[in-house]
Amino acid sequence: MPSTDLVFPSCAAHRRWLAAQAALPRGFRVGTAKFAFTPREAPKPSEMTLTLISLDAPTRDFAAVFTRNAFPGAPVVIGRERLQERELGAIIVNNKISNVCAPEGRAAAEAVCTRVGELLGLPASAVLPSSTGVIGWSLPVEEMLAALPSAKAALQADSILPAAQGIVTTDLYPKVRRHDFANGGSLVGVAKGAGMIEPNLATMLVYLLTDVAVPREALREMLRRVVEPSFNSISIDSDTSTSDTVAVVSSGRVACEDLGAFEEALRVVCCDLAEDVVRNGEGVRHVIRVAVTGASDAGQARSLGKAIINAPLFKCAVAGNDPNVGRLVQAIGKGAETASFGTGGVGAALMERLRLTMGGIEIFSDGVFQLDPQKEATLVAHLKQAELYESRLPADGIYRAGVDYPPHERCVEVGVDLGAGDRTATVLGGDLTHEYVSENADYRS
Template sequence: MEEFTNQEEYAAVLQSRGVLPEGFSTSVQDLEFFPAERETAQPMKMKLTLIEADEPVAAFAGVFTRNAFPGHPVTIGRDLLSSEKVSGVIINNRISNVRCEKGRETALAITSALRELRGREYPYFPSSTGIIGWKLPEKEILENLSPLAEKLTGGNIFPAAQSIMTTDAFPKVRSVELGDGRICAIAKGAGMIEPNMATMLVFILTDLDVSREDLRDMFPEIIDSSFNRISVDSDQSTSDTALIFSSTRKSCPSVKAFRKALQEVCSKLAEDVVRNGEGTSHVIRVTVEGAADDKEACELGKNLINSPLSKAAVFGNDPNVGRFIQAMGDYYGNRGMAVDPESVTMELGGETIYRNGFFTLDEEKEVKLSNYMKDCSFINSEGFPPHERSVELKITLKRGIGRSSVLGSDLTYEYVRENADYRT
């Protein structure tokens, strides 16, 4: 488990993770604009990020939000999954291009202009994140495509991870080597994180030779077991997008080995997103075993990590374990599902807190649990995560063989402040 003492140390680790797989280049460009929806004394800042395959790729896959009001880049992205090949993806932060008039036309105009500029036969995915409801500054973006393209370089994805951030406290990069190749991934996401898909924006690159068919077979399942197992605030974004591209430049040991490596990358990146949640000062991991099935285990776990009372107790380093029991009883009671209170065992930080129908608490254990939660806490505003510890809650049932592990965050003053002041 890694620990970091300053932002520079963390950045150095991300740069070591961020070596680009063979066959890809990235670039970043800053621009300024005045929004059409609100008068501002100073221009707003936006970042453009381009991830481009050196040669168009046929091996790619994508998974998108299930929100019923998807952004225009999402609807375009779904259409592009049927393309023979694609050239890459262009991303902007600050404005998410969701349900605004002529937003689809704007996104297509930008990607078409980029395609013409780069002399590409095959399209680019558009991807946007930020304020919902505002229009993209089409003129300013088009004017900055040329300098964006001129900066394209191989090497490292770390600048792209920084560029796609919005309310994120720090960038997120994960990678793994497999045979002679590698998988490298970045993500942004800090709020509206229970996407029932991915988490805001996730971009994964690999040079390992995995077919289009195999990618599309495994990618939804891996997303489901990683990004679908997290929650910051139980709100599902309109813009969630996860894309994976393979240049197929390197021999892949096996599809099974690739799947395992991709699962590792996505699971680690999903945990990074929770740790980077708006205002987060604790990551909470709820592991449920012995449920009737995996679905029940996942739902129960999410019910606990989404409970405002449970989240607030963890924020206060208060081992008020009754909050966990009430959330568990809420899940089963409101669904009319019978559960035997005497068959449940609950552990917090490895300490048994409930067994055989009774709490197992005393003064010494209360102090120990409070200190444990304090040790798991961190300040999320310094531009780096000081450690990767989590508050570990384990629930064991006797209902079947279902199992799931889900990740969530606590509920802090900073989360409310961030979302109250998001546009002002």
């Protein structure tokens, strides 16, 4: 990460770029339908968008990975079963309600799949359902069934942008990434990330469509591999949604000339979408990229990187453009303990070998900090250039994002060299801001 380092001078420029990314691969159609409804559990008017992705012909070649949360939503439970089915013909996504631990949740999801199947001439078992939104509430099944014909009528083969917009709840902007292959095939992905102003769980949904013919088993192995350096290497706030889903579907219209090149494209698209999800994370004003090098084990390297991007005190310091490197060392020391580097003697050996950088500047080596006032000023400047927008004191006490698109793709760059091997890992996270607290504490009651 990242494959790009974009700077958008305006929201309009960002929109033009997104539209250019969004051309659909052959063999797919996308349509959405929006409707008003009243949730049973909280009787006030709300709005839901259904996003329908259909294949012109069902395919054997699809793959998906799901949340590891022990309490998955009904669509995730069904989705795991769909992996055993011979063919997939459509994906149906709703926002607003996640259908997790709701009474009769499974029957509700199956009813929606059945109706999609009827409309498209497919068995229900060829339809993959996804839901995101409030946990515990019930899907408005009748209203969803009534709206499905409109989603079908809206199907078009030009752009995935309606899906990118339809699956979000209150993400600030739609997220689309693509790769074009030399033989005319393409891969395009959309993500719904962690940006909600309702006090809900921030689910990640990712759909990747390609017309390149990659056989089912190869596709599944590739997806398992590429989620590790991408979606499994990010964390907004260490929480794990009950609905997280990443699916990739091939329509098989274009020959695959090189499986390795396809996997590399899939990896890059996934890493870029993962970075988009972090950059639009709840309240994120700084994206933090931690590159761990010199590890003896890649899993240990990633675990240590995650300990840093999940350390609240360090995240707060970054939010304040404060190069509080003591908190970085504390987070590494805690991460080293949980990543089973051992403590005591091993911790001391690790400390001696450790070399830390921020913005490329050495801040720790030979077991002690390497700090001076000039470095501190340089570090503050590094933090400021990576800020997405300035925090502003709101008149009503509710902090809100200062932009509705990311003006740049710069990160706070943290380097952690363990001096103990040649394994590496890169992880991405966000800072901890008033905007995060406002999004998650200030909107209800």
